[in-house]
Amino acid sequence: MIALRRSCLLFVCLASTLGAQGGTVFRSEVSLVNVTATVRDANGGVIGGLDVENFRIVDGSEEQKIVVFERQTDRPLSVMLLVDASLSAAVELEFERVSAKRFLANLFGAGSHEGDRLGVMKFSEGVDLLAPLTRRAKVIERALDRIRPESGTSLYDGVLLASEQLQKRRGRRVLIILTDGGDTTSYSTFRQAIEAAQSADVVIYSVIVQPVKADAGRNTGGEHTLYLFAQGTGGKAFVEYGEAGLNRVFSEILENLRTQYLLGYYQPAHDDTRTRYRDIQVTVDLPDATVLARSGYYVPEERKLLPESVPPQRIDSERRPNGRWRQATPAEAAK
8 A cells, every 4th residue: 555645736837037237137936827728619619720819818807918828739648537436336337448448549549649648547435546647558458447346435535646646747637537426435625636636737527427317316416526627627527328428428528638728827916815716717709619728726825925844735545444545566457
């Protein structure tokens, strides 16, 4: 069992150096807020080829100047599949495997970047990293085949830990959650989980899988949380009922990932000590267009002049007898 400490999740800091007469150099540190965006038309089609002039970002109530703009189709993708292995999800597990393997083949197929990577994690009472971010299809397929139903649903822990794994990678970071409901056994909170995702610039796609089209037994509260994960990070939430539906979802997700934009602006001063959360809104000047982009972010702790030497929170495997976070052993990965 491996106990992890939460890494300090920070926004990218840029040092701006200005030259002045007499050789004096002034330095100041500012935070850059990165926003990944996908733009779709009224029919749901992805819109590519836009320029920075097409976009507008409002932070709080003030429009911000966009200082970074990239079309990200040439940036590598790091995608983590976070699979619900709770007992309630057992019925859907087999067609989730089939659809995930098809997504794997398409992700690494035509149009992929040589740096694209996919990993697999599962969550039940604990969280397991079954396959690290890799391009080896066999490793990923074996990881999917090893998933077995267990008790508990530690969704928030899974999102937080998956975000930490993705943060180590350069390029675009994506988390796809396959689940049938909400959280029951996490030590982390929803806020801690979404803050970790937003701070790591992770885009979350929530795929809520149901065995049949019926309201009975659905966890509507849990589904609402999954919609909030997607909305807060610039992704999308889906509700699907079988293998064909999952295949359509994975195709749409891949289409989104192939046409994305990266926008960046300098974080404005934040004097409101009542909250660290900042609302943002990203729009384009196209009629009937929809922008998928995160709805806000948390101001890093360091900018609030907190007392020094605040220790990072610890995710403690000793609090639960069977551990809450582990990686597959070499022997398990070789099976």
